[in-house]
Amino acid sequence: MHTISLLVENHQGVLSRISGLFSGRGYNLESFTSGPTTDPSVTRITLVCNGDDQIIDQIKKQLDKLVDIIDVEELTETPTVDRELALIKVSVKPGQRGELIQIADVFNAQVMDVGSESMVLEVTGSPDKINDLIALLHEFSVIELARSGLVSIARGKKNNISPY
């Protein structure tokens, strides 16, 4: 999986152009998030896509070629902070709620809703953490799942000072 971060013009149609590029050329798009940056005319889009080196190279070049794309950065090899948000609705019978809340605590997930037969958990974290929680929750049966997709940002440069 490759993570690509784009800075794009905040114009209508930009999202369509990017998704059209993927569908038109048969590239595989796993996740797509988009949101404003500190500059209201610039939007940041984080993509996760799959493919061998040659395909990923083409994808980056094709994206860079688009007039509305200001910058293309591949984050796969870069140290990054990766986060995703998930809202998970779990089927819970009375008596099970306690165990579910314990699991939620371990993952730092919050209970956002309690119903007579279900609960909704909100969790943020790395995609792996979220995958692990969902796997555990399948014992309770997951009724509904809404994942936001990956948002990613490069870590800052660190001065590596030798301890000796």
Added chain:
Amino acid sequence: MKRKGTEMIVEALKRENVEIVFGYPGGAVIPLFDVLYDEDSIEVVLVRHEQAAVHAADGYARSTGKTGVCIVTSGPGATNTITGLATANFDSVPVVCISGQVPSTMIGNDAFQEADTIGISRPVTKHSYLITDRSEVGSSLKKAFLIAGSGRPGPVVVDVPKDIFLAEADDEYPEEVHIRGYTPHQKIDKESIQQAAEALLSAEKPLFFIGGGMHISGAAGIFSRIMDTVQIPVVTSLMGIGIVPSDHSLNLGMIGMHGSFAANKAVSSCDLLFSIGVRFDDRATGDLSKFARNAKIIHIDIDPTSIARNVPVDISILGDAKEVLRELSPLLKPCSTAEWSSEIASYKPEEDTRNKTGVPGLPPEQVIRKISRKFPDAIISTEVGQNQMWASMFYNFHTPRSWLTSGGLGTMGYGFPAAIGAQIGNPDKRVIDIAGDGSIQMNIQELATAVHEELPVIIAILNNGFLGMVRQWQEIFHDRHYSKTCLRAGKKCARRCSTPGENCPPYVPDFVKLAESYGAAGFRVESIQEVDAVLDKAETITDRPIIIDFIISREENVYPMVPPGAGIEEMLL
């Protein structure tokens, strides 16, 4: 200065030095045609189908180097341009297409003649703009022209809602625009040029491979000087024809599916393929795993997505062909490749079996060669299929921008409107469309345009009564199942027929009568002896289009041919 949207558009066209516009009016775009009515500096050519408007702008652009402009209305007017835009997009042709749109307040409401023009054209354009405010008109047009004509050129659509045509504002056409996401000109990497020069000079079997990018860049002159210095042979893609004269001793011809024997053999044997302005399309390369197996590949192109996309490249140089070649030229000196030259010479005479005779009807090769001798300085456009391939093989080209063919998309119906555009852009040249009898019918309505504009375009129909190229494939790969490729087949014919002969129904339409019904000149040629006299007559006609219906042999095939899945040295002859 206070201007309506329409007036700002006309101001934009003038500032971009646009003298000719091809178009077709309609409700959404009446205001723009209204302003153009009084504008003497811009000639508006009325076509008879919006597809032809785009092809004409395309032919104008390819033959002059200027950006072609077309104006169409909303809805069906815009959707009719899609094939034309896709054609221009595939062959990197600078076209700006202004389309009218329903008023902004009605967009998305399924209004009369509304279409999501930007959405529909997005995959087939370099870029597009929907104007949402009167203040955007000037800058959007400036950006459209900038994007269309720079870097790797391409078509740009500007969609203008009717209320914006009519809206007034007090603004000026911008002097400059900056698009932060668009940097068409890169700094050329001098070290790569050094490496490329060294590789070229040290190769034992070097070969140049040139394509459409050379025309776009205007690199023929510098390349000619380089060829004189290094004396290395050259092969071309379909789009590269005309950069080097067809009869130049070092020009081995086109490579690929219908490339020349010598050219295909040379690519398979060479140890260095120096490629400029090509994109290694499948028609040119054949099976990629067998392409230029013995060669180091050097690739010069202006578009980063072209490089190392289909073939692995050893040295890549990103940049404009002419500029890169200018940097390269001083580093080169004469190459001694005597062994390579004699190997190539051995490819030429015996194996090149293009003279297939013994079938009734005019031989297409001779027809093209006679046209080439009679009109040696013509601009040649083609339709698609066998007519296109024969034109590429047998016309003797020697000038850049004189070869107009839909290479990437392969659009039947391209040649005639493109010829119209080229004739308008080059009034002192002869323009000839080499057509098939199928293709010419796709935009035949443009005879009216050519007659009213008094354009002496010659339409040379290579009439075999078939969709020739498809029929050839059916003959070679599908047991002669001529499924829906015979253009003379009618209700009285057998359901399945693979034996065209004297009992076939007459051809419809009678192209001579059709020409005359439009007020054009029409001639039919059925024997080789008649050809010269008819071409002489055509030469004297200078004020209307001329159709020449050449009745050619019905089942003539284009050879050499590289079957699908084969390497280019595996040619059928």
